[in-house]
Amino acid sequence: MIHDCKAPVTRRLVLVRHGQSVANRSGLFTGLLDSPLTEQGRMEAEAAGRRLAERRWRFSVAFTSTLTRAVVSGRLILDALGQPGLIPQRFAALDERDYGDLSGLDKTTADARWGAVRIETWRRSYAEAPPNGESLRDTVARIVPCYLRSILPVVMGGDVLVVAHGNCLRALVMALEDLSPAEVEDLELTTGSVRIYEFAADTTIKARWIDA
DSSP: OOOOOOOOOOOOOEEEEEOHHHHTTTTTOOOOOOOOOOHHHHHHHHHHHHHHTEEEEEEEEEEOOOSSHHHHHHHHHHHTTTTOOOOOOEEEGOOOOGGGTTTTTTTTHHHHHHHHHHHHHHHHOOOOTTTSSSHHHHHHHHHHHHHIIIHHHHTTTOOOOEOHHHHHHHHHHHHHOOOOOOHHOHHHHOTEEEEEEEEOOSEEEEEEEOOO
16 A cells, blocks of 8 residues: 655745834834844844744745835845745735835824824724825735635645735735724734634635734
8 A cells, every 4th residue: 555645735825014114213204215123123023033943934935025125124034944945935015015105204293183083093094094105905906816816826825924014914814814994993913913824625715813
């Protein structure tokens, strides 16, 4: 009798928000500004990698945005996992939500110009966009096709790492967890946080873990 000794296929997606950036530390609306990591941000990324390493994770494919804070965070995570040879694919569709005219401003300056209520609405709501920027709905519209076309097919054959940004990951989590616009307004992903999804063979999610 011939026995099939192949290990079962795991289909897991790991989402990690990049470590703290200089703009995060300064309380700025960052968006598409290419702000580098702080030393704390590097440590957050390395810590995320170590937590995954403790569970013996090995990734077959990795993705990041094109922005430095996500690219460097991805590199630090993979180094911590002992996978320095795995080069992440970079997708502009995974770049952070464009904050438009808010980009580079601190909250005090933005509040003085547009009012605190309006700023909070632009920050957290699903459909409202800041001047010359994107709403979360706009971000969903560019991230979900990228996920369906390029990320999900790879997840069906192995474990995949995605390192990206707070709002773009909120958009992806909204789609993965079928959150309503009201529910996604309350979703917050801290720098260096990890969310894990396990998929069934039919692409449905059968388990989820959150490592904040």
